Amino acid sequence: MSDASKSNALRADLRADKRKRRRARADMRFKWYGLTALGLAMLFLVFFFVDIISKGLPAFQQAEILVQVSYSESVKSNYNRAVDKRYRKLISRSWLRTIPMQLEEHPDMIGTTAEQWVLADYRVDQFLKGHEGHKLKKKYQKLVRQLQEEGKVRLAFNSGFFSNGDSKLPENAGILASAVGSVLVLLLTMLFAVPVGVMTAIYLEEFAPDNRFTQLIEVNINNLAAIPSILYGLLGLAIFINFMGVPRSSALAGGLTLALMTLPIIIIATRAALRAVPESIREAAYGLGASSLQTVWHHVLPLAMPGILTGSIIGLAQAMGETAPLLIVGMMAYIPEAPHSILAATTVLPAQVYTWSGESIRAFEERTAAGIMVLLAVLLSLNALAIRLRNRSEQTW
Amino acid sequence: MPEHTLKRFEDELTSLKEKILAMGGLVEKAVRRSMKSVLQVDTSKAQKVIDRDRAINALEVEIDEMTRSMLALRQPAAGDLRLIIATIKIVTDLERSGDLAEGIAEAVLQSEENPLTHTSTIETLADLVIRQVKDALDAFARSDLDAALKCIERDKKVNKLYKAMQRENLTYMLEDPRQITAGLLASTIGKNLERIGDHAVNIAEMVIYMVKGHDVRHVDHKTAAAILSGELDED
Amino acid sequence: MATDMKNKLTIRGLKLWYGDFEALHGIDLDILAGKVTAFIGPSGCGKSTFLRCLNRMNDRIAGCRVEGDVLLEGNDIYAPDVDVVQLRTHIGMVFQKPNPFPKSIYENIAYAPRIHGMVQDGPDMDELVETALRKASIWDEVKDKLQQPGTALSGGQQQRLCIARTIAVQPDVILMDEPCSALDPIATAKIEELMDELKQEYTIVIVTHNMQQAARASDYTAYFYLGDLIEYGETSQIFTAPSNQRTEDYITGRFG
Numbered sequence: 087m088s089d090a091s092k093s094n095a096l097r098a099d100l101r102a103d104k105r106k107r108r109r110a111r112a113d114m115r116f117k118w119y120g121l122t123a124l125g126l127a128m129l130f131l132v133f134f135f136v137d138i139i140s141k142g143l144p145a146f147q148q149a150e151i152l153v154q155v156s157y158s159e160s161v162k163s164n165y166n167r168a169v170d171k172r173y174r175k176l177i178s179r180s181w182l183r184t185i186p187m188q189l190e191e192h193p194d195m196i197g198t199t200a201e202q203w204v205l206a207d208y209r210v211d212q213f214l215k216g217h218e219g220h221k222l223k224k225k226y227q228k229l230v231r232q233l234q235e236e237g238k239v240r241l242a243f244n245s246g247f248f249s250n251g252d253s254k255l256p257e258n259a260g261i262l263a264s265a266v267g268s269v270l271v272l273l274l275t276m277l278f279a280v281p282v283g284v285m286t287a288i289y290l291e292e293f294a295p296d297n298r299f300t301q302l303i304e305v306n307i308n309n310l311a312a313i314p315s316i317l318y319g320l321l322g323l324a325i326f327i328n329f330m331g332v333p334r335s336s337a338l339a340g341g342l343t344l345a346l347m348t349l350p351i352i353i354i355a356t357r358a359a360l361r362a363v364p365e366s367i368r369e370a371a372y373g374l375g376a377s378s379l380q381t382v383w384h385h386v387l388p389l390a391m392p393g394i395l396t397g398s399i400i401g402l403a404q405a406m407g408e409t410a411p412l413l414i415v416g417m418m419a420y421i422p423e424a425p426h427s428i429l430a431a432t433t434v435l436p437a438q439v440y441t442w443s444g445e446s447i448r449a450f451e452e453r454t455a456a457g458i459m460v461l462l463a464v465l466l467s468l469n470a471l472a473i474r475l476r477n478r479s480e481q482t483w
Numbered sequence: 484m485p486e487h488t489l490k491r492f493e494d495e496l497t498s499l500k501e502k503i504l505a506m507g508g509l510v511e512k513a514v515r516r517s518m519k520s521v522l523q524v525d526t527s528k529a530q531k532v533i534d535r536d537r538a539i540n541a542l543e544v545e546i547d548e549m550t551r552s553m554l555a556l557r558q559p560a561a562g563d564l565r566l567i568i569a570t571i572k573i574v575t576d577l578e579r580s581g582d583l584a585e586g587i588a589e590a591v592l593q594s595e596e597n598p599l600t601h602t603s604t605i606e607t608l609a610d611l612v613i614r615q616v617k618d619a620l621d622a623f624a625r626s627d628l629d630a631a632l633k634c635i636e637r638d639k640k641v642n643k644l645y646k647a648m649q650r651e652n653l654t655y656m657l658e659d660p661r662q663i664t665a666g667l668l669a670s671t672i673g674k675n676l677e678r679i680g681d682h683a684v685n686i687a688e689m690v691i692y693m694v695k696g697h698d699v700r701h702v703d704h705k706t707a708a709a710i711l712s713g714e715l716d717e718d
Numbered sequence: 719m720a721t722d723m724k725n726k727l728t729i730r731g732l733k734l735w736y737g738d739f740e741a742l743h744g745i746d747l748d749i750l751a752g753k754v755t756a757f758i759g760p761s762g763c764g765k766s767t768f769l770r771c772l773n774r775m776n777d778r779i780a781g782c783r784v785e786g787d788v789l790l791e792g793n794d795i796y797a798p799d800v801d802v803v804q805l806r807t808h809i810g811m812v813f814q815k816p817n818p819f820p821k822s823i824y825e826n827i828a829y830a831p832r833i834h835g836m837v838q839d840g841p842d843m844d845e846l847v848e849t850a851l852r853k854a855s856i857w858d859e860v861k862d863k864l865q866q867p868g869t870a871l872s873g874g875q876q877q878r879l880c881i882a883r884t885i886a887v888q889p890d891v892i893l894m895d896e897p898c899s900a901l902d903p904i905a906t907a908k909i910e911e912l913m914d915e916l917k918q919e920y921t922i923v924i925v926t927h928n929m930q931q932a933a934r935a936s937d938y939t940a941y942f943y944l945g946d947l948i949e950y951g952e953t954s955q956i957f958t959a960p961s962n963q964r965t966e967d968y969i970t971g972r973f974g
């Protein structure tokens with residue numbers, strides 16, 4: 087073939103013809119499918135966030151009313167007398183209930199009066215926020231409007247949401263008890279799952295002989311990570327509560343149960359992290375006469391640490407969001423008090439959210455959403471931490 | 484020997500051997516032709532020998548160039564290395580042999596008026612030396628140790644004959660001073676032939692080194708044979 | 719072989735199995751003290767396997783079984799009462815890929831002497847680190863950055879750091895498995911020069927797939943093929959006139 091005809095053939099081959107254009111179109115289509123799927127996922131996510139945030143944000147404000155409170159002697163026996171009858175229905179009973187106790191503590195207050203901002207009833211709160219189904223009677227609506235004109239009603243930052251436990255009165259319900267419960271449970275989970283998981287992984291990866299038995303264990307651990315979490319609840323119930331006698335609903339029972347669930351995740355993540363440490367590092371250490379323990383402890387583990395931490399945090403984050411197994415060990419209960427010991431009845435954030443979502447009073451709806459926002463914030467921070475640790479571990483050696 | 488993995492190196496080695504054999508062929512012919520010019524008192528043949536020596540010299544340069552680049556580029560080892568080292572030495576011996584043949588031819592040209600008077604011994608000597616050269620080249624071509632040993636063995640005879648020839652030549656010159664010019668010519672030719680024989684021995688020894696990796700230089704023939712048969716260790 | 723030279727390692731009838739696969743078929747070899755011995759041979763012929771038998775690195779491999787004797791100055795290193803960890807302080811190893819610890823240069827050297835309790839941290843350790851780095855001819859290049867990570871050095875420097883790290887334990891024998899295969903020619907030349915200096919004090923065994931390197935750097939060469947030791951002798955003899963045809967074919971590049 088002459089040079090010229092060769093060059094012509096090459097040009098013809100390079101030119102886009104029908105087949106090549108079809109190929110290009112197929113490429114394009116494939117790209118668009120992907121983009122569509124991504125867009126859809128993004129849409130759902132945005133929808134979810136907008137929905138949760140729009141519902142949850144109002145919960146961070148709570149209605150308060152400026153009223154004249156008279157702390158007379160008679161209030162001690164009937165707290166309803168503390169405020170003018172006209173306004174009584176507008177005020178949260180949860181606040182009124184506390185007056186006698188306040189007077190017990192501060193006897194010098196008896197006989198005084200004060201004009202102060204007090205927590206309003208949830209109906210007033212919902213009415214002010216303009217929510218449908220606020221259930222505030224017509225006559226009170228008028229009264230609230232009037233008070234509003236006088237500047238005696240306001241929406242203030244809802245500090246009670248963070249400082250109160252659960253309550254049957256929505257305006258008084260907060261996440262403190264469940265948040266403390268979550269922290270306690272998580273600490274216990276970490277305390278049990280991380281050392282046991284890491285040690286197991288180190289043994290399996292660095293010391294165990296490669297035989298039938300260890301292979302069996304390996305397969306089982308991998309399967310355990312995939313079984314439905316509610317089964318861990320049943321396991322926890324059987325072992326910790328029925329057999330070992332750990333109190334039901336306690337942080338200890340929950341922590342141990344979640345530790346069971348997190349264990350396989352931590353083991354798998356740790357083994358992956360250990361395996362990612364190059365064999366050459368182990369050889370270097372052995373070649374210098376380091377023992378197995380020294381090799382693992384001085385060289386392998388420090389290099390695997392970021393990976394181990396990442397895996398552990400992801401496992402813990404998952405445990406933090408878990409409800410099913412806790413349902414079985416009795417942590418899905420109405421628990422208004424923050425636990426004072428690991429044996430006391432405890433609930434956790436997701437359980438709290440779940441409880442609120444089942445309440446019939448509409449005012450709980452925004453609290454449910456706000457609870458979800460807090461939970462999400464914690465989970466996202468944990469994941470961000472995990473990602474940072476992973477990035478740090480991506481150094482080369 | 485199996486083929487070299489690097490085809491080009493294999494080709495180079497083959498062509499190197501061919502070049503040596505070609506050069507050897509030229510040298511052998513030069514010796515033969517120079518002897519013919521002596522015996523037939525043929526100056527045109529002598530001139531031809533002198534002209535052809537340039538080709539031998541050119542081949543020497545070419546082969547040297549090849550071995551140099553092979554050493555630098557191929558880093559030869561073992562058998563290949565020995566072949567190349569042997570080549571480097573053989574090429575010098577061949578070139579010197581060529582020069583010695585040329586020397587004979589030049590002597591013929593200078594003593595055109597006084598040709599040899601007694602040729603029989605010198606003719607025998609020439610036959611022996613030419614056979615020696617042939618043996619050395621055969622040994623190289625076929626990596627033939629027997630031929631190499633034969634070549635080395637023949638050298639004793641050559642030396643004996645050379646000494647006899649010189650003695651004989653001396654008696655002729657003493658007998659008849661008019662024979663002196665021819666006698667000197669015979670002496671030169673004989674000496675050159677003897678040295679060509681020595682170079683052939685060198686070549687044969689290099690062939691032995693090339694094939695066996697044993698250095699048999701400067702040992703007598705019996706010891707060399709013993710070394711080769713493995714009866715005796717060198718050191 | 720002259721008899722006045724002393725054997726450092728004596729190997730007799732060494733066989734090795736990976737599970738059912740017999741990787742070494744009975745090796746007999748004497749490794750001479752104060753010499754560089756090179757193992758050459760095609761990939762997979764068992765050079766590394768054999769080398770790793772010499773400081774029992776193969777112990778770590780599941781299913782690996784060894785038969786025969788390896789004597790270090792007459793002491794069987796496979797005897798039941800031998801402590802492998804201690805053995806490796808006498809027979810150190812340098813690997814194919816430079817593998818400094820991801821720690822400072824100083825720590826890389828100080829680690830082994832510290833765990834073996836050879837010297838305390840402090841001026842003694844400083845001196846030991848300097849000596850080791852000097853012997854490995856890398857002191858001048860790193861003396862101002864001892865606290866920087868060893869992994870930040872160039873490949874050739876890393877390998878010399880690894881050699882320094884091995885020297886710091888003061889072994890008798892240094893095993894090197896293809897120590898230059900990841901290095902450029904200049905770095906390689908430096909390592910070869912280093913080996914030449916080190917053999918005054920240490921016995922060096924090096925696996926290399928680079929025959930020129932074996933030729934340049936070693937005193938003795940062993941040619942392995944398919945788990946057998948085919949030929950062993952002085953390097954100059956092996957490379958000019960090997961007595962075995964298979965050795966000849968391999969080193970002249972006729973292996974195929």
Ligand SMILES: Nc1ncnc2c1ncn2[C@@H]1O[C@H](COP(=O)(O)OP(=O)(O)O)[C@@H](O)[C@H]1O
Nearest residue numbers: 736741759760761762763764765766767768779
């Ligand atoms: N850990 C191992 N398990 C099983 N077989 C192995 C192992 N290591 C090496 N081998 C086998 O042993 C033989 C020799 O390997 P090796 O010593 O690494 O060769 P070389 O270093 O000469 O290239 C090869 O066939 C290899 O596949």
Ligand SMILES: [Mg+2]
Nearest residue numbers: 765766767925
């Ligand atoms: Mg290897």
